[in-house]
Amino acid sequence: DARVTQTPRHKVTEMGQEVTMRCQPILGHNTVFWYRQTMMQGLELLAYFRNRAPLDDSGMPKDRFSAEMPDATLATLKIQPSEPRDSAVYFCASGSQGSSVYVSNQPQHFGDGTRLSIL
Amino acid sequence: AQTVTQSQPEMSVQEAETVTLSCTYDTSESDYYLFWYKQPPSRQMILVIRQEAYKQQNATENRFSVNFQKAAKSFSLKISDSQLGDAAMYFCAYRSATSYGGSQGNLIFGKGTKLSVKP
Numbered sequence: 001d002a003r004v005t006q007t008p009r010h011k012v013t014e015m016g017q018e019v020t021m022r023c024q025p026i027l028g029h030n031t032v033f034w035y036r037q038t039m040m041q042g043l044e045l046l047a048y049f050r051n052r053a054p055l056d057d058s059g060m061p062k063d064r065f066s067a068e069m070p071d072a073t074l075a076t077l078k079i080q081p082s083e084p085r086d087s088a089v090y091f092c093a094s095g096s097q098g099s100s101v102y103v104s105n106q107p108q109h110f111g112d113g114t115r116l117s118i119l
Numbered sequence: 120a121q122t123v124t125q126s127q128p129e130m131s132v133q134e135a136e137t138v139t140l141s142c143t144y145d146t147s148e149s150d151y152y153l154f155w156y157k158q159p160p161s162r163q164m165i166l167v168i169r170q171e172a173y174k175q176q177n178a179t180e181n182r183f184s185v186n187f188q189k190a191a192k193s194f195s196l197k198i199s200d201s202q203l204g205d206a207a208m209y210f211c212a213y214r215s216a217t218s219y220g221g222s223q224g225n226l227i228f229g230k231g232t233k234l235s236v237k238p
Contacts, residue, residue, distance in 0.1 A: 043228040110164035
């Protein structure tokens, strides 16, 4: 079965360090979503891309977070500088979406997440 | 903005028994999709079942079924013949079916219900 691949699976680093999380969407999927999961806030959308173009990153703290899709097989989420409050599980999900205003009923496929701990 | 509410932070069920997890949502849209995701301790996000709002018939997937009440904006999940492997966090999620309101297919999650299964 095709899967969304996220690396690393775990990351522990000190406050102030740069963190880069990577996601390989399922081949053929043109939509990528980044979600953050914390105990307090639950699952929140950070950013999403369609056909590699960022459509919305309003959920991200712009001063320290950045999301990119250098090519169709790679999405990255960077935090610089990292802070303890960034500790969370970060999920990437991919899906298929046409150019129509109608959103596909096909479900998103999630990666296994990156558990990030900032000391 | 759409919201999803899961009012039961924790639930418990005896193995082989039936349990129902509650979910309500708020939206002004008429076209949308609803999902239940399961997250075991391995933290994978696994799609359990989905429902299109335009369908009156409740979705069923083996031991999992939903009770979709569109007018009441309720979407409960019933697990029959509960098994030990059903123990997990369960998330209810909403997704717009059109991009008119700015959505591009991102999921809006409830806070989750932790289900324990007793042997």
